Amino acid sequence: MKYQKILLAYNGTQEGKRALLECADLAGFLQAETHLLAVASMPPSLFLTEGFVPEELLEEEKKRTQQVLDEGVKTLAGRGFVSQGHLAVGEPVEEICRLAKELGAELIVLGHNQTTSFAARWWKGSVGASLIDYAPCSVLIALSKG
Numbered sequence: 001m002k003y004q005k006i007l008l009a010y011n012g013t014q015e016g017k018r019a020l021l022e023c024a025d026l027a028g029f030l031q032a033e034t035h036l037l038a039v040a041s042m043p044p045s046l047f048l049t050e051g052f053v054p055e056e057l058l059e060e061e062k063k064r065t066q067q068v069l070d071e072g073v074k075t076l077a078g079r080g081f082v083s084q085g086h087l088a089v090g091e092p093v094e095e096i097c098r099l100a101k102e103l104g105a106e107l108i109v110l111g112h113n114q115t116t117s118f119a120a121r122w123w124k125g126s127v128g129a130s131l132i133d134y135a136p137c138s139v140l141i142a143l144s145k146g
Helices: 014-030 044-050 055-078 092-103 118-122
Strands: 005-009 033-040 083-089 107-113 138-144
Touching: 005 014, 005 092, 014 033, 014 055, 014 107, 014 138, 033 055, 033 092, 055 083, 083 092, 092 107
Parallel strands: 005 033, 005 107, 033 083, 107 138
Antiparallel strands: none
């Protein structure tokens, strides 16, 4: 299959950066349109204790996430790739799947560190289902062993 649209779920972590480079290599080889998605999300514990997300905290998280996204787009530009950045707010799995469907992406790329549980937020949705269960297309996982 020739992937024409690739969506990279990018969070700025070490494993995310590895996925970014692997995505760039693949997109270059396939001459695929590349999209980066960074998702601003709030810790579930905040919802349980407060019942709502204070606007200042949400704006802070959105600003931090936008910086991560800008870094990813800039890194790809430095390697000669034009990519489109997307910022979303919500549950990462839901937002990744939503944008993949909206774009008509044929491949989702993300990083995963096998030795830590931090990357697990990319794997578990609000109902505990994995990205693979809901993805509207193929998923490529760039592994990092720490």
